[in-house]
Amino acid sequence: MNKDILQSELQFKAVRSSGAGGQNVNKVASKVELIFDLENSLGLTDDEKALLKQTVGNRLTKEHVLLLQCEESRSQHKNKTLVIQRFFDLLKQGLIIPKKRIPTKTPRGVVKKRSKAKRKISDKKSNRKPPEMD
Numbered sequence: 001m002n003k004d005i006l007q008s009e010l011q012f013k014a015v016r017s018s019g020a021g022g023q024n025v026n027k028v029a030s031k032v033e034l035i036f037d038l039e040n041s042l043g044l045t046d047d048e049k050a051l052l053k054q055t056v057g058n059r060l061t062k063e064h065v066l067l068l069q070c071e072e073s074r075s076q077h078k079n080k081t082l083v084i085q086r087f088f089d090l091l092k093q094g095l096i097i098p099k100k101r102i103p104t105k106t107p108r109g110v111v112k113k114r115s116k117a118k119r120k121i122s123d124k125k126s127n128r129k130p131p132e133m134d
Helices: 003-009 046-055 076-094 108-126
Strands: 011-015 031-037 065-070
Touching (some): 003 031, 003 076, 011 076, 046 076, 065 076
Antiparallel strands (some): 031 065
16 A cells, blocks of 8 residues: 555545534535545555455445545645545555454353353252152
């Protein structure tokens, strides 16, 4: 993953933000949308692209384009910085290969404890019955 190449491939679009801000919100485009074309990226290898399609595939469009937006701040510059940071965090999380779980055997002590508890409950219930008269 080459950050410099990836950052040069990012496209931004500024839009009017919703929420508080008074008249300023109607005049200034402070919301920033980040657009990243995963399929045509030169900063990622084919293996990384395949892994990202699996891990963050639900956030991609049908054309494998990632769209992120940020409208936390009233400043367009701050929103742009935040959305870039969010983008690299998402890539970092998406490129982590999960470890394969190795199933373990149930410990002997746990099995003994369970059977002991079952025996105790069985004895309790059998003691509720009236005694047998022969």
